[in-house]
Amino acid sequence: MRKRQFLTGAEARPRRRQHTRPCSDCPWARASVAGWLGAASVDEWLDSVHGEALIDCHTVSNQQCAGAAIFRGNVCKLPRDPQILRLPPDRHLVFGRDAEFRKHHEGGLFHARTERVP
Numbered sequence: 001m002r003k004r005q006f007l008t009g010a011e012a013r014p015r016r017r018q019h020t021r022p023c024s025d026c027p028w029a030r031a032s033v034a035g036w037l038g039a040a041s042v043d044e045w046l047d048s049v050h051g052e053a054l055i056d057c058h059t060v061s062n063q064q065c066a067g068a069a070i071f072r073g074n075v076c077k078l079p080r081d082p083q084i085l086r087l088p089p090d091r092h093l094v095f096g097r098d099a100e101f102r103k104h105h106e107g108g109l110f111h112a113r114t115e116r117v118p
Contacts, residue, residue, distance in 0.1 A: 014062040020087055021066055023059040027105065028067030028094050035105050042105050046098055050077060054084050070094040071101070 022029035027037050027045060037045060038058070048055055048068075055068040064085040072079065073089040074096045095101040 013060065015060050018063050018085065019057070019060060019066050022070065022093060023057065023067070025059070026057075026065065026067035028065070028071045028101070030093060030095060030100075030104070032104070035107070037105055042102050045105075046101065050075075052079055052081060052084075054081070067094055 022032075025032060025036060028049075040048075049071055055065040057063045057065045066085070066087060069085040069087040070090050071077075071094050073087055074091055074094060075098070078086070089096075095104065
């Protein structure tokens with residue numbers, strides 16, 4: 001059995017080709033650790049994936065996030081920019097709806113509730 005590896009953006013390394021499956025600790029993957037979202041909140045993650053921005057992978061320094069691209073496919077989000085990675089839907093590996101992502105990560109082991117200052 002392969003040991004699970006958790007990485008941060010500071011540990012990211014480049015690869016030659018764009019990966020097409022979520023990384024071992026991708027927040028979009030169903031197998032991710034609940035609440036493992038770094039400094040961003042659940043709402044910030046969801047806002048980014050429903051937006052038009054390119055989302056970088058946190059474990060591969062020169063690539064886009066495959067998990068986010070698959071999630072976008074799962075929720076029928078098609079970014080306008082053709083340079084943003086598009087991957088086919090896969091509801092087995094990646095959450096299929098916002099509510100699934102939210103339920104998994106809110107209250108998880110690493111979840112820290114933060115207050116917003118107006």
